[in-house]
Amino acid sequence: MAAASVYWQVSLADDYLVWASQSVPWKWNPAKLNQKSNGAAGFLHKISPGTGKSSTPSISQHSATTPQLSIEEKLTPEKFKPSPISTSLVTPEKQSNNGIISIFDTVFQHRLSPIERLAILTGSPVEAIFIPDSPPEITTTHENPPPSPPLFVTEHFEARASPKGGYGAFAIQNIAAGTGILSEPPLINCPDDGDGHFYQAYEGLSADDRKAFLKLASWSKIDDDRATAIWKTNRFRLDQTNSGLFLKAARFNHACLAQSSCCYQWDPASNQMHFTTTKDVAKGEEITISYATNPDLLYEDYGFFCDCKACPTLSSGEKFRRKCEVESKLRTELRRKW
Ligand SMILES: C[S@@+](CC[C@H](N)C(=O)[O-])C[C@H]1O[C@@H](n2cnc3c(N)ncnc32)[C@H](O)[C@@H]1O
Incomplete structure (x- = not known):
């Protein structure tokens, strides 16, 4: 039987x-x-x-x-x-x-x-x-999850597991508004025209740099190719033509502009991206930057729905509906690309 x-x-x-x-x-x-x-x-x-x-x-x-x-x-x-x-x-x-x-x-x-x-x-x-489609009663598994060790520590913050998703940057001391908390040169700086410049730059990385790059988070639905997905999930626009990737800054999570606590400015002369707090940040608080002005695009571009105070709370049904819609659109776009 x-x-x-x-x-x-x-x-x-x-x-x-x-x-x-x-x-x-x-x-x-x-x-x-x-x-x-x-x-x-x-x-x-x-x-x-x-x-x-x-x-x-x-x-x-x-x-x-x-x-x-x-x-x-x-x-x-x-x-x-x-x-x-x-x-x-x-x-x-x-x-x-x-x-x-x-x-x-x-x-x-x-x-x-x-x-x-x-x-x-x-x-x-x-x-x-x-x-x-209608979730059953939900029960849970976890008892007191252990604190995860930091990924790295800087003078002002440490990167560790965030309730928002993956890693995030957390203040290790009280930080006053207007403090420069990070200045970082790009690992990659290339034209962002989808014309193979990224891949050329990626292939030019040393083995260690490539390894570090591949440890970054990625929104897997944004591209079939993992390196490209990482690039798209973590790049910062530098100017009209170029984008850059910064290994430490890539760990900042998003909050919408009014809720975020850090801004950034690219300085081509020093070849550094400078990150500065825009409000007082208490020790232990997550430091956030704003990825985009339109939160409706965050799922499409980065694979998450914003949970900041300025954003509406979406029901799980509504999130599911939006996920299906966006992922189907992304699949179609990727199919077209090939
Ligand atoms: C540039 S990375 C930020 C750091 C990332 N959390 C990590 O572990 O490396 C962007 C990714 O972080 C996550 N993320 C960033 N901000 C978020 C937020 N407000 N809520 C949920 N996930 C967020 C998403 O998965 C997004 O694709």
Whole structure:
């Protein structure tokens, strides 16, 4: 007799990627883990937006013949398998009696979709994942996520995990408005006309510089090519023709202009981008710059919705609708490019 198919009902909360990118340990209930390994039942801890607190995992199991879900996307086993990398990247670490599974940076850097990451997380007795359009009750996995170590520290700020997404820059002391907090030369400075100048510059980088470049965040839907996606996600406009990439400044997250706390100015004479605070920033506060004047374009250009006080709070339904619309537009544009 064929084994019963197990379907998992999944809801990806808004902060899923934040948690995932921070390599936070995920705590599994060993009893449930055993159930999972015999393939008869499935469970999935889910994450509730913003809380990060732990609660009882919920089980969502449906028979193969009666999926019972309003299906927006069915992942075939092929899609489900994260083909470019092996599941061995997720290593169960025997810490105390609970199985603890960390999501490593390597996984994050492979441009996996949330679903692919979940596939890795859950191991693989699962045949398909359905994403219901009305989210089920959400439960959470995390207990006191450990503070992540800083990526680097400067005189005024450190780059460390941000609740906004990935890394951010946080003041390590009170900083008065008008303080120069960073002056940095560009790693890349080239014409930004989509005419291959970026790739020429990228290929001219030393091995170490290229390695550092490839550690930067990228909005994967903006380009099929990872280096180009990194470039587009992190570049600063320098003048009418050129854009530049700055390894440290690339870690500043966005807040809309009135809410942001830092501005920047390119100085061609000294070959430096100068960053200056526009308001007092308290120790521990995230320092933000403004990426764009129109927040409606942030998802398209950078893959996020602004959460600053000036922006309206979007419902998860509205975010989902906008994501679908924008991603479909980006896919069409990329297809046209090829
Ligand atoms: C230039 S990078 C900024 C630093 C980045 N967080 C990192 O880890 O390196 C731009 C990316 O940061 C994230 N980001 C920046 N500002 C954000 C915000 N206000 N809310 C959510 N994500 C944000 C988005 O993923 C965006 O594509």
